[in-house]
Structure formats: structure tokens, C-alpha cells
Amino acid sequence: MRIVRYASPTGMSFGVLDGDGQVAQIEGHPFGQISFTGQRHAAADVRLLSPILPSKVVCVGKNYADHVAEMKTGDAPKEPLLFLKPSTSVIGPGDAIRIPPGSTNVHHEAELAVVIGARGARHVTEEQAVASIFGYTIGNDVTERDMQRADNQWTRAKGFDSFCPIGPWIETDLAGIGKDPADLQVTCTVDGELRQDGRTSQLLFGIPTLISYISQVMTLLPGDVVLTGTPAGVGPLRAGGSVTCAIEGLGELTNSVTGADTASTAS
Amino acid sequence: MRIVRYASPTGMSFGVLDGDGQVAQIEGHPFGQISFTGQRHAAADVRLLSPILPSKVVCVGKNYADHVAEMKTGDAPKEPLLFLKPSTSVIGPGDAIRIPPGSTNVHHEAELAVVIGARGARHVTEEQAVASIFGYTIGNDVTERDMQRADNQWTRAKGFDSFCPIGPWIETDLAGIGKDPADLQVTCTVDGELRQDGRTSQLLFGIPTLISYISQVMTLLPGDVVLTGTPAGVGPLRAGGSVTCAIEGLGELTNSVTGADTASTAS
Structure with a gap:
């Protein structure tokens, strides 16, 4: 569904x-x-709109070997590497990704997104993790690469308003349409050029491992989103262009890319 | 009030x-x-209870020079260093801080907490920032120091359920009680021993700077909490003990410290 x-x-x-x-x-x-x-x-x-408004978006860094290699920032982690994107970064299909003022190095990162269901997930085993999953959708972990390098902590670089497109829908029965979340093609196309092309079978830490691991740290609430990492091929977005992330069985998530929107709450 | x-x-x-x-x-x-x-x-x-349930808790690292020195992890940052704690980490006064299974290095970090008001804050200047503030309370940025070092990203180390005590109340008129948020004593006492004793006048980046800076990145919503950083003296908490963070004019935030609670959503 x-x-x-x-x-x-x-x-x-x-x-x-x-x-x-x-x-x-x-x-x-x-x-x-x-x-x-x-x-x-x-x-x-x-x-x-984004198919869900999550209370939190928990992300996993360096979870495809070919992306770890292209980033040249050390080896793959021995445990899942967690970080958060604020809920205010979430936008839906068709919404605009806004380039921050002065920024020239905003990258796309196409990712399989897991949406948590009514049970939530706290201290679940890998075997129990699947019962905590509501469904799957597409996420784009938009990242300002210069700030990511400068800050060391990734919060600013990945936390701008509009930096987390999610959608277009949540598929609650991948098996029913003949798909396995552990082996889906993930692509990203920018202005007609194929940039990323991976498969979730390449995930260093698979979905049950991720859900179980995160659930030992923080309770996942219904509607929370887990972004599972991005394959190789990340690269820049430019204002005036558009980016499409596609995953087998989950459709396409397309967003325009525009300049900064600096409207203030004070004016 | x-x-x-x-x-x-x-x-x-x-x-x-x-x-x-x-x-x-x-x-x-x-x-x-x-x-x-x-x-x-x-x-x-x-x-x-925690006086607010924030949609996000935005924290600032390395914002007191004496704490930067004691951490021995490099110089103070040139811009505010942002990170997030998940809303699921928030607990209230009197609630128990839970030591994760196997952990032996959970630290207290007493901090002045700023609560955002009805206007929110998006692209506000330092001069406009004060109009976005609802009031002030006390926060404890509980941190698993070994995981913080091991992961590089601080999300896991600072994101466990119960790792963000906030309270006991929000003071909406510090000036009315003769206090200035830019010069408040901040202390932390563990099992009767004074561990931290600083003043917010020592903040490397002051409150208007922090609110303005964060608001250029992510929209702060009503009720969101900004933790402004911790002074020197951080140290370990032990199960069976208790920790009290106190700030002039804002009362005391006391929490017990207990062992892990590994109740599962799957059972």
C-alpha cells in the first residue's frame, strides 16, 4: 500500500x-x-507533502564501501555511525532545496528511508526489528560538503531547512510487490545526468542491524525516519537545477534546487 | 514568571x-x-515534568574556554559548534538518568538552556534574537565520554534516552528578578561534591550570537531548546548517585542516576 x-x-x-x-x-x-x-x-x-513529519530523522554515515572510499576520510566504521537531521529540514516531493547564502558545495545523497510504525522501537533485537517497520520511502540527505569538513560535527552541514527531502510515498508492503528492501536499486540523477547507482545489498550494516542498534540508544517513535546511507557518486547541486532520487518499487523523489530563502521571522 | x-x-x-x-x-x-x-x-x-517538550534540542559544543582546555581536543571553534540531542533524550526534574549497559564513563554537563517563544527564530539578527526567546531554564547535557571519542560524531554519546534533563521551570522574566542571562552562576554538584562552577559571562559565543547563528541554518520552533555549552569540571556519574545542576535565578535541577533500563517495545 x-x-x-x-x-x-x-x-x-x-x-x-x-x-x-x-x-x-x-x-x-x-x-x-x-x-x-x-x-x-x-x-x-x-x-x-513529505509522507510523514518525523519527530526525528536518524541517519547513518559511511554505510556503503564505495562511498566511504570516495570520501577519503578514513575507513568504514566498525559500528553504525549515527547522526541526526532536524525535523525542520524535512520537505516533500516537488519542494525546493535551498542553497544557503554563499554556499557552493551542496551535495545530493540518495538513500533508502525506513519509516517506523506504531510499535516504535526500543531495545529491539535484529530479529524483532522488522516488526517495528511501517514501510519504506526515499530520502535525500542533502549535505553542504565544505561545512561538513570545517565543523567536524555534521549538524550544520546537514541541518539546513530543506536539506531532507522525503517521499513521494511510503510503501508498506514491498514483499507484496515482489521487492526485497535488502536488494533495491538506488539511483540519483541531477539535471538528467546519472550520478549515483547502487543497491541496498551493498549496505555495510543492513536494516535490521541499524534499527536494533539505534533502538539501544534512543527510542524510535512512530513515524520516525531512519536514513540508511548513500552509495558512491555524491556531487554538487546548482540553483536552477533539479535532482531525482529513485528507488526500485518506491518511485521517484524529485526536487528543484533554488537560491537561498532568507525570509525572517522577525520581519 | x-x-x-x-x-x-x-x-x-x-x-x-x-x-x-x-x-x-x-x-x-x-x-x-x-x-x-x-x-x-x-x-x-x-x-x-520537563517544563517543555521541545521538537529539537540544539546544543553548542566547546563554548567555555576552560572546558575547551580540559577536553584537550583542540582549540575553541571559530564559529559556534552545533549538535543535536533527540527529543527522546529529554527528561524532567527528579527523573532518573540511566547509565547505558556496560558504560563506565557517563559525564554531567550543566548548561544554561534557552527556550524559544511563539515567534520562533529564522534568519534573525543578534539584535532581533532576544524577541525570539521565551525564557530560560537549566539543562544537563549528559554525555558518554568513551563513545564521544570513539564515534567522532557525538549523536550516540549524547543521544541516549534520559541524557537531557531539563527544568525545573522556565523563567520568563530574568530581568524582573534582577538577573542578567549574560552573567549567571552555573554549578553542578554530584553526590554533594561541587564539580562545576562557572558564569555565563564566560560564554565564548553569547546567547544572541547563538540564536542568530542557529536561525541562519535551521528554523527554531516555539518550545525548542538551545543548550549554550558547559563550563569546566565535567566528570563521571555513577549509578546510585545523584546530580544537581543549579543556575542563579533558575533554581536547581536534580536527577538520580541509575542503571540501565532495557525494557523493550517488542516484549
């Missing part, structure tokens, strides 16, 4: 996207038993 | 704590115009 979140003239809702491009509105949130309101929209008539 | 959040037999509420130890319940949240329900409790009859 493809879960979307969308804005329509009557407000913001979760819905189920069917194969005919129709969105069926659901009552409340999609965790637990889903009930439909009966309201339907053509997907073209509504604006898709 | 001292804003608290508390649990009583009728539920969870915000309230105003007066000088007589009485809590006056307020309707909804404390941002904007406050209206009282008329319900009052003796503070001793309710359980104080």
Missing part, C-alpha cells in the same frame, strides 16, 4: 495512492487500522 | 509556579496570552 500525505483545499490528510493515480483519504493517521473517509482525489489535483 | 509542566491526577498541564509553592494551571500552552483555569495545586502534590 502506498501511503501519502497531501494538501487539498479542505486541509491536510493522509491517504492511500492507488495504481490509477487516485488518492483515497484516510481518517487520522495511517498507523494501526486504516479507515477511509470515502473522499477521493485525483493525485494530480492535490499537492503531495 | 515561572512556567512549569506537571502531571496531576486529572492529566498533564502547564502552570505558573508562585513564590508560595502553589501551581496555577493554565489553559493549553504558555506561548502567547496566558489564561488561568482557576485550578491550583500545591507543588508538592503534583509531579513536575
